[in-house]
Amino acid sequence: MTVVSVSMPDELLERIDEFSDDHGYTGRSEVVREAARNLLGEFEDKRLEDRELMGVVTVLFDFETTNVEERMMHLRHEHEGLVASNFHNHVGNHYCMELFVLEGTLEEISSFVGKIRATKNTLTVDYSVIPVDSFGPLADPS
Template identity: 50%
Template sequence: MSVVSISMPEALLERIDEFADEHGYSGRSEVVREGARALLEEFQGRAADGQTHTCTVTVVFEYCQHAVQQRLTGVRHEYDGIVSATTHAHVRDRYCMELYVLEGTAETLSGFVNRVRAVPDVRAVDYAIITFEEGRVDQHIES
């Protein structure tokens, strides 16, 4: 097994160590390996189907972080073809929240989510994917 060196904030390292202790992992390496596997596989099952999916992406960052907002706007424009809607809200007087509604293949959705995750100083990124199956949607509407 190869050994790699990574940089991360001390607070995140402490959370990883606590998580490893609380959940019975042998150490932080095992937690990081499992997290990396999950990240690499999260879109894999849907990528092969070629279908169009609908996805909501929620991004949280600290209020008045103009550089973050500019970078997110850049990502939004880069993926303009799949962005159906966006909205901005203030949360708890300290945070901004951007909500994106996307429609595209798993590959393009994954690209968007990964680009947003790479924006420095983003506090959280969460997403949900919905696949509308034609037969099931039509059936539900008719009944």
């Protein structure tokens, strides 16, 4: 197995070590490997390929110490064909929530979520994806 070096804040490393101990992992490497497998597998659902999808992405960030809001604006404009709707809301005294409604393919939505996740200083990124055609008219039971 290849050994790699990864930089991360001390707080995250402490959380990984605690998670490893609490859940019976052999060590932090096992936790990181499983997290990487899960992340890479998120958008590999064969049932969603070649279908028109709707995605909802929420992003939470601290507006006082970051430029995340500016990055969200750039992503919204860069992907204007994908972003059907966008909502910005203030949460508490220091936070903002950005919500994106997307309409596109699995590859387009995956790419958009990846760019948001790669944005420095986001606190949380959450999303869901559903096929648009699942909302079609119900078949006539007669």
